[in-house]
Amino acid sequence: MSDNVIEAKNIVVKFYIRRGLRRIGFAAVDNVSIAVPKGSIFGLIGESGSGKTTLGKVTLALIKPTKGEVLFQGRNIFDMDKKEFKKYRVNAQYIPQDPYASINPYKRVRDILTDIAKYHKLALNNKEALDMAIDIMNKVGLNPPERYLDKYPFQLSGGERQRVSIARALMLKPAYIVADEPVTMLDASLKASIVKTIKDMVREIGSSLLFITHEITLLQFFGPSTLVAVMYLGKLVEQATLKELLEEPLHPYTQALISAIPVPDPKARETRKLILSGTTPSPLNKPQGCPLSNRCPFAMDICRKEEPQLKQVSPTHFVACHLR
Numbered sequence: 001m002s003d004n005v006i007e008a009k010n011i012v013v014k015f016y017i018r019r020g021l022r023r024i025g026f027a028a029v030d031n032v033s034i035a036v037p038k039g040s041i042f043g044l045i046g047e048s049g050s051g052k053t054t055l056g057k058v059t060l061a062l063i064k065p066t067k068g069e070v071l072f073q074g075r076n077i078f079d080m081d082k083k084e085f086k087k088y089r090v091n092a093q094y095i096p097q098d099p100y101a102s103i104n105p106y107k108r109v110r111d112i113l114t115d116i117a118k119y120h121k122l123a124l125n126n127k128e129a130l131d132m133a134i135d136i137m138n139k140v141g142l143n144p145p146e147r148y149l150d151k152y153p154f155q156l157s158g159g160e161r162q163r164v165s166i167a168r169a170l171m172l173k174p175a176y177i178v179a180d181e182p183v184t185m186l187d188a189s190l191k192a193s194i195v196k197t198i199k200d201m202v203r204e205i206g207s208s209l210l211f212i213t214h215e216i217t218l219l220q221f222f223g224p225s226t227l228v229a230v231m232y233l234g235k236l237v238e239q240a241t242l243k244e245l246l247e248e249p250l251h252p253y254t255q256a257l258i259s260a261i262p263v264p265d266p267k268a269r270e271t272r273k274l275i276l277s278g279t280t281p282s283p284l285n286k287p288q289g290c291p292l293s294n295r296c297p298f299a300m301d302i303c304r305k306e307e308p309q310l311k312q313v314s315p316t317h318f319v320a321c322h323l324r
């Protein structure tokens with residue numbers, strides 16, 4: 001049996017867009033591998049458009065990769081028979097950025113939660129399904145549940161709606177959850193509490209979590225040993241524990257991400273402040289060689305010609321940079 005709940009191996013996802021009469025293809029995810037260890041939280045970070053959502057959706061079988069394979073508990077999800085795939089579907093759940101993408105706006109909270117338990121036959125009758133819903137609502141902070149059961153999503157605040165979306169994903173006690181920018185649309189004051197709810201619930205259920213974000217500070221709620229992969233323009237450029245990334249970021253892109261974290265005393269980080277030139281190009285105009293070569297202050301000739309491969313620099317630290 002594998003020690004990882006999910007292993008995504010050499011994933012390539014190509015999308016095609018129309019430009020006039022031409023159909024142009026580009027790789028939104030370009031030969032990326034990640035493994036989410038059982039019972040742990042794995043962070044996936046990068047700016048908008050770096051391919052995080054696409055990779056997360058591949059691990060949930062919501063997008064079929066152009067190349068590569070995804071193993072769930074050691075089994076290739078695209079080779080599963082109907083029965084096995086159904087089981088995987090229950091066990092792999094999605095918490096999206098916009099709760100309206102996962103919850104039906106025309107259903108009351110009670111039905112959103114009980115229907116899923118009944119559909120997947122986790123509850124034998126309405127009473128059992130309602131007991132499950134109330135239990136989960138208490139845990140995700142929809143207290144007292146009676147106040148929310150008969151409300152429609154539009155009658156809830158953004159934070160409450162996201163809690164319903166979390167409750168819906170957790171009703172099935174999945175082995176694997178992808179939370180995709182789950183607090184981006186919420187006020188700063190609410191973010192910490194919702195991230196903490198997700199963390200506590202994941203621990204309680206014993207599931208594993210892929211937490212996708214562009215805010216590295218949110219990963220601090222999960223602790224210094226959390227594994228984090230950094231993506232840029234469809235490539236995985238660095239992977240390490242959060243502690244390693246914060247204390248010794250090796251890729252210039254990660255260094256720039258960390259430089260952008262506000263600190264009470266900016267002088268404390270003066271020595272490693274790094275600002276990249278220009279803005280991220282469209283994935284249709286990726287530079288040759290290293291994807292960061294046109295913005296990196298340290299770029300050498302080789303960086304513009306050859307793509308750097310991921311190198312291991314410590315048991316948990318990997319980086320794709322010619323400087324290392």
Ligand SMILES: Nc1ncnc2c1ncn2[C@@H]1O[C@H](COP(=O)(O)OP(=O)(O)OP(=O)(O)O)[C@@H](O)[C@H]1O
Nearest residue numbers: 015016017028047048049050051052053054055283
């Ligand atoms: N169905 C699609 N067809 C064409 N292009 C797509 C499609 N889905 C995503 N893309 C493009 O693929 C690239 C990666 O998108 P993706 O949503 O995975 O990035 P992301 O890092 O999750 O960013 P965000 O946080 O903005 O969602 C982007 O350039 C995006 O515009």
